[in-house]
Every structure is written in structure tokens, then in C-alpha cells.
Amino acid sequence: MTAPKVDLTNSIYHDNDAARDHLETLLWPDGPFCPRCGVTGDRITKLKGRSTRPGVHKCKDCRKPFTVTIGTVMERSKVPLCKWVLAAQLMSSSKKGMSALQLQRMLGTNYETAWFLFHRLRECATDLERGPIGGKNKVIEADETYIGGKARNKAFGPPPKKQAVFSLVERGGEVRSFHVADVSAKTLRRILFTTASRKSYLMTDEATTYTSTGRGFAGHGTVNHGAKEYVRGKFWSTNTVESYFALLKRGVYGSFHNVSEAHLHRYLAEFDFRYNTRKISDAERADELLRGAKGKRLHYRQPDETAHA
Numbered sequence: 001m002t003a004p005k006v007d008l009t010n011s012i013y014h015d016n017d018a019a020r021d022h023l024e025t026l027l028w029p030d031g032p033f034c035p036r037c038g039v040t041g042d043r044i045t046k047l048k049g050r051s052t053r054p055g056v057h058k059c060k061d062c063r064k065p066f067t068v069t070i071g072t073v074m075e076r077s078k079v080p081l082c083k084w085v086l087a088a089q090l091m092s093s094s095k096k097g098m099s100a101l102q103l104q105r106m107l108g109t110n111y112e113t114a115w116f117l118f119h120r121l122r123e124c125a126t127d128l129e130r131g132p133i134g135g136k137n138k139v140i141e142a143d144e145t146y147i148g149g150k151a152r153n154k155a156f157g158p159p160p161k162k163q164a165v166f167s168l169v170e171r172g173g174e175v176r177s178f179h180v181a182d183v184s185a186k187t188l189r190r191i192l193f194t195t196a197s198r199k200s201y202l203m204t205d206e207a208t209t210y211t212s213t214g215r216g217f218a219g220h221g222t223v224n225h226g227a228k229e230y231v232r233g234k235f236w237s238t239n240t241v242e243s244y245f246a247l248l249k250r251g252v253y254g255s256f257h258n259v260s261e262a263h264l265h266r267y268l269a270e271f272d273f274r275y276n277t278r279k280i281s282d283a284e285r286a287d288e289l290l291r292g293a294k295g296k297r298l299h300y301r302q303p304d305e306t307a308h309a
């Protein structure tokens with residue numbers, strides 16, 4: 001596995017004050033912001049003093065203290081902020097994803113902490129997708145694939161049962177992936193109609209599943225996978241979505257050794273996020289990921305609150 005290129009000399013990866021400054025720049029672009037009253041500017045004072053935790057601000061209106069991590073996935077986390085920032089950078093620069101085991105080694109945490117860090121960062125990647133894809137003169141490629149059911153490495157237990165994934169990609173644009181319970185015409189139509197602009201040209205395989213749905217779009221082209229229709233040229237293809245699936249599978253089987261049904265949507269969010277930000281640098285992608293930390297507190301158990309990280 002090739003290690004992602006990260007400039008580890010940057011203080012944000014090993015100094016908590018630098019990491020906090022970095023997060024404040026990202027999450028408070030207009031200065032400190034009271035999470036209760038929404039006030040900014042001179043209504044906020046930064047608390048200083050030996051008895052005060054670093055990074056604590058106080059609102060003059062509600063008189064309550066707060067830090068930049070309040071209301072984010074990092075709230076109440078015992079993991080040092082510089083490790084959060086480094087984990088975000090590693091996730092952002094690992095093309096095929098990084099396992100929690102490798103993160104554990106790189107951060108010097110325990111495995112459970114590394115696992116939860118990545119899952120919370122996947123939560124940050126969720127919803128960063130904005131609005132429908134496609135539009136006039138745009139081509140949307142849609143296809144289904146199956147994840148799981150491969151016995152690649154017996155040490156990781158029996159392979160989980162196959163899970164269906166449905167992805168839509170705008171050529172030259174963004175991807176939206178969904179873990180679906182079934183690949184019926186009804187399920188795929190609902191997703192297509194809510195995710196892609198109907199002004200788009202839809203490109204799918206020849207499955208009859210898409211026949212009626214395709215009429216809801218500006219046009220509908222089909223590709224016969226079995227016959228390898230080279231003659232019809234580049235336009236009539238689903239190469240973009242197929243390449244996306246290839247990358248997803250290399251990640252799922254190569255880095256994660258299968259993923260469980262319960263968490264598949266989180267991995268899809270991670271892969272969609274990296275694909276959708278592929279035109280910016282690794283560092284900019286990590287910043288984008290950390291900006292997604294807002295309003296994403298997870299509701300399941302968070303063991304790193306007790307673990308020594």
C-alpha cells in the first residue's frame with residue numbers, strides 16, 4: 001500500500017493549538033460564533049488564563065462558554081484535535097481509503113479510537129453533496145453493482161452477504177451512490193428522479209428496469225454490456241460509472257476487506273466525497289471534510305470518550 005503524500009511537518013498535525021486555530025479558520029470563517037445565540041464579533045470574548053481550557057470563548061449575551069468543536073463530530077471527543085486533523089488529511093489523500101488498522105498505527109491510538117475517528121469523518125463527508133446532478137446537455141450514467149460476498153481474506157471472518165449499490169455519475173461532474181435494498185424499477189426510479197435533473201440524458205445498460213424511467217429524461221441511451229458495442233462509440237457507454245465502481249471495489253476489498261451492511265452507506269459517502277472533490281488538492285479536500293464536521297454529532301456510542309487516545 002502506498003502511503004498518501006502528507007506534509008507531516010505542518011504543525012496542525014502534531015500541535016493541538018495549531019490544530020484548533022486551523023479548525024477555527026475552517027469552521028468560523030467570519031470569526032467565533034456563539035452556537036446558542038448565533039452572535040459574533042464583539043459579543044464574543046476569548047477566555048484566557050491558566051485555569052481555562054484552551055480555545056474557550058464566552059458569549060456576552062448568553063454568558064455561556066464554547067469552543068470550536070461544539071455541535072461537531074469532535075464535541076466531547078478525548079482524541080487530541082491534531083489527530084482529528086491528521087486523520088482527515090489521511091482519509092482525504094488515500095485514493096482507495098485507509099483501514100482503521102493503518103490509521104491506528106499512524107496516530108498511535110487504539111484500534112477502536114481509529115475506527116470511530118474514520119467513521120465520524122465519513123459522517124463529515126455525508127451531505128457535502130449539494131443539489132441534483134445533471135441538467136441540460138449533461139449525461140448521467142447510472143448502474144448497479146454488488147459489494148460483499150467475496151471470501152478474499154478468511155482471517156476477517158466469513159464474507160458478508162452481497163449488498164446492492166446504485167450510483168449515478170454526471171460525466172465530468174459528481175457522483176451520488178446509494179446502498180439499496182433492491183434494484184427494482186421502482187426503487188431506482190425514485191432515486192433517479194430525486195437525484196438527477198430530468199433535463200439530463202440518461203445512459204444505462206439495457207436492463208428493462210430503466211425502460212419506463214428513461215422516458216422521464218430528456219433522452220435515454222442504453223449500452224449492451226454483453227456485446228461490447230465498440231461501434232457505437234464513446235458517447236454510448238457507461239465507462240464513467242464503471243470506473244467509479246472499480247475504484248470503490250478496490251477500496252472495499254483492498255483496504256477494508258469487505259464492509260458490513262450497517263456501515264456501507266458511510267463508505268459510499270467517503271468514496272463519493274473523494275470523487276466529487278477530485279479536482280482540488282489533497283489539503284483542500286481535507287479542509288472541505290473538516291468543514292463538514294458541523295452539526296454531525298453521532299448518536300451511537302462513542303468509546304473514545306473513555307479510551308486513552
Ligand SMILES: [Zn+2]
Nearest residue numbers: 034037059062
Ligand atoms: Zn450566546
